[in-house]
Amino acid sequence: IIIGGGAAGLFCAIEAGKRGKRVVVIERNAEVGRKIIISGGGRCNFTNIHTTSENFVSQNPHFAKSALSRFTPHDFLALIRKHKIAYFEKKLGQLFCRDSSRQIVEMLMAECRAARVRVEANCEINAVSQGGRFTVETSRGNFESRNLVIACGGLSFQKIGATDLGHRIAGQFGLNIVRTRPSLVGLVLEGKSNPRLAGISVDALVTAGKQQFRDNILFTHRGLSGPAILQVSNYWRRGEPVTIDLVPEADLAAIFAGEMAGRRTASSCLAGHVPPRLIRDLGDRHIPDKPVAQLNKHEIEQIRETFHQWKVRFRDTEGYDRAEVTLGGVSTSELSSQTMESKHVPGLFFIGEVVDITGWLGGYNFQWAWASGHAAGSAI
Ligand code: FDA
Numbered sequence: 001i002i003i004g005g006g007a008a009g010l011f012c013a014i015e016a017g018k019r020g021k022r023v024v025v026i027e028r029n030a031e032v033g034r035k036i037i038i039s040g041g042g043r044c045n046f047t048n049i050h051t052t053s054e055n056f057v058s059q060n061p062h063f064a065k066s067a068l069s070r071f072t073p074h075d076f077l078a079l080i081r082k083h084k085i086a087y088f089e090k091k092l093g094q095l096f097c098r099d100s101s102r103q104i105v106e107m108l109m110a111e112c113r114a115a116r117v118r119v120e121a122n123c124e125i126n127a128v129s130q131g132g133r134f135t136v137e138t139s140r141g142n143f144e145s146r147n148l149v150i151a152c153g154g155l156s157f158q159k160i161g162a163t164d165l166g167h168r169i170a171g172q173f174g175l176n177i178v179r180t181r182p183s184l185v186g187l188v189l190e191g192k193s194n195p196r197l198a199g200i201s202v203d204a205l206v207t208a209g210k211q212q213f214r215d216n217i218l219f220t221h222r223g224l225s226g227p228a229i230l231q232v233s234n235y236w237r238r239g240e241p242v243t244i245d246l247v248p249e250a251d252l253a254a255i256f257a258g259e260m261a262g263r264r265t266a267s268s269c270l271a272g273h274v275p276p277r278l279i280r281d282l283g284d285r286h287i288p289d290k291p292v293a294q295l296n297k298h299e300i301e302q303i304r305e306t307f308h309q310w311k312v313r314f315r316d317t318e319g320y321d322r323a324e325v326t327l328g329g330v331s332t333s334e335l336s337s338q339t340m341e342s343k344h345v346p347g348l349f350f351i352g353e354v355v356d357i358t359g360w361l362g363g364y365n366f367q368w369a370w371a372s373g374h375a376a377g378s379a380i
Contacts, residue, residue, distance in 0.1 A: 001023075001024055001026065001134065001136050001143050001144075001145040001147070001148050001149070002016075002023065002024070002025045002026065002149040002151055003026050003125060003128075003136070003148070003149065003150050003151060003152055003165065003166070003169075004025075004026075004027065004150070004151035004152040004153060004166070004352070004354075005025045005026070005027030005029075005032030005033065005119060005121065005151075006032070006033060006034075006035055006036070006151060006152075006153050006352065006369070007033065007035070007036055007108075007352060007366055007369035007370065007373070008151040008153075008351040008352025008353070008368075008369035008370070008372055008373040009025055009027075009032075009149065009151030009351070009352070009373065010025065010032060010033065010108040010109075010111075010112060010117075010373070011108070011369065011370050011373030011374060011377065012149055012151060012349075012351055012372075012373035012374070012376045012377040012380075013025050013112055013115070013117040013119075013373075013377065014108065014111040014112055014115050014117065014377065015373065015374050015376075015377025015378050016115075016376075016377040016378075016380050017112065017115025017116055017117040017377075018114075018115045018377075019377075019378070019380075021380060022116075022118075023115070023116075023117045023118065024117075024118045024119075024120060024143055024145075025112070025117060025118070025119045025120065026120050026123045026125060026136065026138060026143070027119065027120065027121045027122075027123060028122075028123065028124060028125070028161055028163070029121065029122070029160070029161040030121055030122050031105075031121060032105065032108075032109070032119060032121060033104070033105035033108060034160045034161055035153065035157065035160060036101055036104050036105050036108075036366075037101050037102055037105060038101070038157075038160065039101055039366070040096050040097075040101060042100060042101055043096040043097045043098075043099075043100065043101055044096065044097050044101030044104050044366070045090070045094050045095065045096050045362060045363040045366070046076065046080070046087075046095055046096070046097065046101075046104055046363060046366050047073040047076050047077070047095050047363045047366060047367045047370070048073060048092070048093045048094055048095070048362050048363035048364050048367060049073045049074070049077075049089070049093040049095060050092070050093035051068060051072070051073050051093075051363075051364055051367045052068070053065045053068060055359055055360045055362075055364045056357050056358060056359050056360070056364065056368065057183075057234045057235065057327065057357075057358045057359075058332055058356050058357045058358065059178055059331065059332065059333075059356055060332045060333065060356075062337075063332035063335075063337045063357065064337075064357050064368065064371075064372075065337070066337040066338050066375070067337065067338075067340070067368075067371040067372050067374070067375040068367070068368070068371045070371070070374065070375060070378075071370060071371040071374035071375070072371075073095070073363075073367055075370075075374075076367070076370050077095070079107065079111075080095075080107070083103070083106075083107040083110065085097060085099075085103045085104070085107060086098035086099060092362060093362070093363070094362045094363045095363060120138070120140055122139075122140075123138050123139055123140045124138060124139040125137070125138050125165060126138060126139070128148070128169055128172065130173075130345070130348075133145060133146050134146070134147070134148040134347065134348070136148070146347050147347045147348075147349065147380045148347060148348050148349070149349040149350075149351060149376055149380070150165075150166045150169055150170070150330075150348070150349065150350045150351070150354055151166075151350075151351050151352050151354065151373065152165045152166035152169075152354055153166070153352055153353045153354060154180075154325055154326030154329065154353040154354065155167075155180060155182075155320050155326045156182055156185075156320045156321075156322075156323040156324060156325060156326055157320070157321070157323075158320065158321070159321070162320075166329075166330070166350065166354035167180070167329065167330070167354065170330045170334075170350065170354075173342065173344075173345045173348060174344070174345075175330055175331065175334040175342060175344075175345075175350075176330075176331040176333065176334055177328070177329065177330055177331060177356075178328040178329060178330075178331050178356040179328050180326050180327065180328035180329060181317065181326070181327045181328060182233075182317045182318070182319055182320045182322070182323030182325075182326065182327070183233050183234050183317070183323055183324075183325050183326065183327040183358055184230045184231075184233060184234065184323060184324035184325045184358075184361050184365075185230060185233050185317045185318050185319070185322050185323035185324065186218075186220055186222075186223060186224065186225030186226075186229060186230070186233075186317070186318040186322060187223050187224055187225075187229055187233060187236065187242070187314040187316070187317055187318070188222045188223040188314060188315055188316045188317065188318060189222065189223040189224070189312065189313070189314060189315065190313040190314060190315040191313075193219075193220070193221060193222055193223055194219075194281055195221060196277060196281060197219040197277060197278065197281055198219055198220055198221045199218075199219065200218070200219045200275055200277060200278060201216050201217070201218045201219075201226060202216065202217060202246060202274070202275065202278070203215070203216055203248065203249070204216070204217045204228055204244050204245060204246055204248060205228075205244070205245040205248040206228040206229060206231070206232050206242060206243070206244050206245075207232070207242065207243040207244075207245075208232040208235040208236045208237075208240070208242045208243075209235050209237070209240070211231075211232060211234075211235045213227075213228045213231040213232055214228065214248060215227040215228035215231065216228060217229050217244065222318070223314060223318075224312065224314075225318070227361055230324070230361050231360055231361050233317060233323075234327060234358055234360065236314065236317075238314075238315075238316075241311040241312060241313050242311075242312050242313075242314065243309055243310065243311055243312075244309075244310045244311075244312055245307075245308050245309065245310075246274055246278065246282075246307045246308070246310055247270075247273045247274060247307050247308060249273075250273050252269075252270075252303065252304045252307060252308060253300070253304055255269050256269065256292050256295075256300050256303075256304070259291070259292040259293060260292070260293050261293065262291065262292070262293065263291045263293070264291060264292060265287070265289065265290065265291055265292065266283075266287045266288075266292050266295065266300075266303050267279050267283065267287050267289075269292060270283070270303075270307065273307075274307060282306055282307070282310065283303065283306060283307070286299070286302045286303050286306050287303055324361070324365070325353060325358050325359070325365055326353060326358070327358045328356050328358075329353065329354050329355050329356040329357075330350045330354055330355050330356060331356055332355065332356055332357065334350075335349075335350060335355065338375065338379070339375060339376060339379035340355070340372055340375050340376040340379070341376070341379065349376040349379075349380070351369070351372040351373050351375070351376045352368070352369040352372055352373065353365065353368075353369065355372065357372070
């Protein structure tokens with residue numbers, strides 16, 4: 001019995017079905033794979049060809065290695081090619097469907113049919129128990145099995161069916177859960193944000209802890225978003241500032257040094273590197289209205305810091321409604337990294353996002369769903 005007809009659950013079902021196991025997937029929504037359908041702006045960034053365990057956050061970063069090495073992005077690509085789904089690399093190894101993410105769901109369903117997997121959609125789970133075998137009581141009757149796979153996903157996007165059932169079942173069987181939090185999500189500023197900046201997008205180098213990401217950031221009404229911010233949201237810790245280099249391609253100290261004989265102000269040196277609204281709003285306290293040649297060392301250093309090392313404090317994330325994933329989940333210390341089976345409850349497996357493995361933005365989370373689903377499906 002697999003609870004959850006998303007990326008990981010369907011993939012596990014296919015693998016187990018291919019090996020002749022009788023498989024039922026229980027899905028609460030009327031259709032399976034709704035997150036796949038909305039993913040990647042409707043084009044599903046289904047994998048990343050550069051995937052390694054370093055692209056994931058977990059209390060045990062080594063845990064993902066085994067499953068990822070036994071089912072690689074190239075293995076998934078082989079399936080994509082078999083089903084003649086057109087795809088393209090957007091950037092940095094991110095592979096997207098050329099036409100529609102629905103093709104991924106259709107492919108998974110075709111594979112499920114070939115492997116004789118039964119899918120029960122529109123099926124509400126009332127209780128799960130174990131007495132020798134697992135019993136799952138549902139709105140469509142009771143199911144019994146020696147093996148139970150929990151593939152209910154994370155807590156984000158409740159409007160398309162996310163629930164905490166996976167975490168509750170883990171708790172019911174005494175498994176530890178690493179504290180959860182929305183991630184791959186915009187961040188909300190600690191102080192008041194400046195509404196005049198909302199909508200500005202710039203290339204930036206963003207650092208949280210030891211992790212750095214270079215990509216666009218977007219000023220929002222409540223804080224910052226955009227790909228580089230989503231990436232650092234996996235690493236951001238409450239109370240710790242995030243450092244942002246707003247002019248990563250330039251060296252302001254060198255530019256100012258070259259202006260010592262000229263008449264240009266710091267603002268005019270910055271123009272061309274930073275949007276004028278940002279120069280005005282971030283720099284107004286630090287940029288004296290006089291030529292760079294007349295600035296003292298301290299003033300130059302302040303301007304450099306403001307744009308190369310802007311320290312931003314956030315009070316929160318934009319929440320589960322906006323988050324692509326959930327950080328934390330079922331502790332990897334509870335599971336076998338080879339099979340995803342619970343170490344203490346034989347026959348109980350956890351796969352996909354419900355586990356404390358969270359990928360970067362860029363196709364890594366689906367690759368984890370496929371790989372962990374494959375690991376469990378091959379082991380059952
Ligand atoms: P997933 O969420 O796919 O599936 C869980 C299933 O369980 C769902 O079908 C759900 O309805 C079902 N379920 C939940 N509770 C249940 C219950 N009580 N009873 C029965 N069924 C239940 N990743 C990526 O790599 N590339 C991308 O392009 C994107 N894009 C993206 C966009 C958006 C808007 C979001 C929200 C997320 C992404 N992601 C992504 C993340 C990716 O979608 C996610 O990590 C995977 O879908 C996780 O796969 P799972 O199978 O673990 O969960």
